Amino acid sequence: MAEPARQTVETAEPIPVRSRRFGTYDVPVDRLLQFPEGLIGFPQARRFALLDATRSDAPFRRLLCVDEPELGFVVCDPEALWPGYGAALPPYEGGRENLAVLAIITIPKNPLEMTANLMAPLVVDCRTRVGRQLVLDTGRFSTRHPLLPPGDATTAPAGDRPVAR
Amino acid sequence: MLVLTRKLGEVIRVGDSVTVRILEVKGNQVRLGIEAPADVRIYREEVYRAIRGENEEAALREAGSVDEASTAWQNQRDKP
Numbered sequence: 001m002a003e004p005a006r007q008t009v010e011t012a013e014p015i016p017v018r019s020r021r022f023g024t025y026d027v028p029v030d031r032l033l034q035f036p037e038g039l040i041g042f043p044q045a046r047r048f049a050l051l052d053a054t055r056s057d058a059p060f061r062r063l064l065c066v067d068e069p070e071l072g073f074v075v076c077d078p079e080a081l082w083p084g085y086g087a088a089l090p091p092y093e094g095g096r097e098n099l100a101v102l103a104i105i106t107i108p109k110n111p112l113e114m115t116a117n118l119m120a121p122l123v124v125d126c127r128t129r130v131g132r133q134l135v136l137d138t139g140r141f142s143t144r145h146p147l148l149p150p151g152d153a154t155t156a157p158a159g160d161r162p163v164a165r
Numbered sequence: 166m167l168v169l170t171r172k173l174g175e176v177i178r179v180g181d182s183v184t185v186r187i188l189e190v191k192g193n194q195v196r197l198g199i200e201a202p203a204d205v206r207i208y209r210e211e212v213y214r215a216i217r218g219e220n221e222e223a224a225l226r227e228a229g230s231v232d233e234a235s236t237a238w239q240n241q242r243d244k245p
Contacts, residue, residue, distance in 0.1 A: 022228050037206070041217030042224075058235035072225045074234060106223040107230045111237035117223065120216040133220075137212050143219040148241045 019069035027066055034130045045071055078103040100124045115144035
């Protein structure tokens with residue numbers, strides 16, 4: 001009798017994802033990000049793939065949900081756009097150096113008005129690839145922090161200006 | 166909805182691991198002390214709703230939005 005197929009993590013097949021919105025792609029199992037609690041408002045969205053930026057000239061990456069293939073977000077590294085942001089996060093017992101931080105970006109009809117949710121960043125432990133959406137309810141950060149100065153640039157609070165690079 | 170009346174200093178227990186104590190009552194403000202394991206998330210409701218709403222708003226409706234954002238970003242950067 002044939003033995004049942006056994007797969008170890010190293011040889012596990014990549015997970016195929018078919019999305020009408022985002023196309024078809026494969027995610028190696030060891031590249032999955034696990035969000036056991038999902039995201040706030042999306043408790044069933046547990047496994048994600050962080051895809052590289054489609055264009056290297058912009059700081060955006062796509063965070064696509066493997067469990068719900070039509071669900072996806074644009075994310076950025078908030079520290080890259082707002083140096084010092086990471087210092088505002090509460091201490092992490094696993095060690096801050098092991099934490100990757102992402103901010104979800106909302107892109108409205110006019111992309112110039114895009115904003116980052118700095119009040120609720122995603123934090124992922126790089127060693128375990130397990131993450132969650134953190135809520136920084138301190139009054140210091142906005143759920144809609146503008147990425148671009150909208151012409152006259154007075155919306156960003158002093159000290160939180162995006163860095164022009 | 167379960168409705169309970171508590172006096173200052175009294176406690177409500179939710180499940181086996183969560184307690185809510187009435188610490189102070191001043192006018193229309195109530196100060197609550199909540200004890201819960203670290204894996205139980207506690208939010209002010211309006212904050213939770215704001216974040217949920219923003220997540221829903223941010224969920225991409227089409228894949229092209231990323232490229233539009235990238236173009237907008239790059240154009241702004243290229244300005245003198």
